[in-house]
Amino acid sequence: MSSISPVNADVLKQAQQRIQQDLLTALAAFSIPEPLKAAVHHAVMLGGKRVRPALCYATASLKPNHNFAAVRRAAVAVELIHCYSLAHDDLPCMDNDLLRRGQPTCHVVFGEDTALLAGDILQSMAFEILGSRLFDDQAQGTDAAIVLKQMQILATASSKMVCGQVLDLQAEGKQVDQTELENIHRNKTGALIQAAIMMGAVTVFTGTDPAIPKLRQFGQTIGLAFQVQDDILDITASTETLGKTAGKDEQVQKSTYPALMGLEKAQAYAQNLHDQAFEALAYFGDQAQELTAISHFLLARKS
């Protein structure tokens, strides 16, 4: 099993600092009335691993001299979609979660109506940012065809994410098999993680570049691996480490990989998925250091 080497942690830490700054810049570009502004800020800035934007950056870094502004916009947009989904997920009519990343959730602080609207506007803000000139300080302009591809990827993944939510709700208290569970997670979590990678990919590679299918394969496996690891951590980690209520899956009789195949087999499955992900990256050789480091970090993470 991999461990978090200082190098791997550093790569993610650098990406996190960059995205933190870019998220702040992006939020400041919007004129939003209070208390919605504070709720949006709360939903976006209370931390998190920033895995999706980090993957977007790292994918784009496979090719030097890319349109960095378009990558930064994509990274911000995908994280805003993720944050909207969390704000809505935590609502009383959904998971009714009071704690997220060690902080009170959006609806606890701002009320249900404002938390709902914060999620709603975060989704449209994501598409606004994609189509904007944000970060475009060299006035290099935006290739409309690239933005269009980014939008198609993000919108499709956002729809899939909602479908995954529904499949997940439908499966509660039911016995599902591995195929059904994977279908849930490929939609619910996998689609947006893969989108983060593919938005980076289409920004720097042309449609016919053999890098594209390799990155799609990487995205599919790492997205699923992320969810398997999440399920494992829900059992093995404490609420304190996790920053959200641990053991919640078992409590609501959610189907998880450890419940389905046992903890040890689930851990082996996560490792196996990561191995597949690294195989896809092998195509890029040394260029994929950043993606490799983030993948190692994801497998070894404790929260």
Next chain:
Amino acid sequence: MSSISPVNADVLKQAQQRIQQDLLTALAAFSIPEPLKAAVHHAVMLGGKRVRPALCYATASLKPNHNFAAVRRAAVAVELIHCYSLAHDDLPCMDNDLLRRGQPTCHVVFGEDTALLAGDILQSMAFEILGSRLFDDQAQGTDAAIVLKQMQILATASSKMVCGQVLDLQAEGKQVDQTELENIHRNKTGALIQAAIMMGAVTVFTGTDPAIPKLRQFGQTIGLAFQVQDDILDITASTETLGKTAGKDEQVQKSTYPALMGLEKAQAYAQNLHDQAFEALAYFGDQAQELTAISHFLLARKS
């Protein structure tokens, strides 16, 4: 005061039939698990005046031989955003409305969780459709620059709509002046109506065409006029005619134009806004028949 002539009603009826068919085609293009599929269908297909898509079509018809597929996608997309906003608006944590267009609202039929998710996916579906090849039967292809403009307009209007909701909630039970009330409505209702027009406009006119500012002016005034008329109807129409609970604004002490300036002055103001809208359309001469007919219909409507 204008009355609904058969010609005006026919124009809207034709547009409504077209959008109804296009909405069905669009929904059928998505693979969505139940019960979300049924909830999305309920939210979209339970009727409504289809004012926004009708305005989008009519604007594009100002110029013959336009990219009709791109206009149809824009019309569907703007209506899906409108339908998402209604599904979320009706939720218990918002207006808690049980009746919409004479039918039980989405959360009454499908539960709060599914109604929330239906709204969420409708928003991403709107952007998916914009970036798709739907209706593109002549394989004429999509000009990415036009789609990008459509997306920018729709995303910005969607964000403004949410801001308007917040301003509206903040104003409940408070005395607001006309400037504040207009600010609420320009965001809450006006932005999306204007977006419907501008999405049609950018599809058929180049950025430097003098038609663009004229249509922006038309959109601004007709959007506000629509809301003033809505406020008036909330007082003058019955629940039966309206298809939603009448008198609701007064009940929750919402600031409205009749409350602010009295019913008669509000009616005169609506007429005045329409006159301004028609002035903007004068630039297009006979070409603007369809937009004129829809505008007349909106002013004379009883629900």
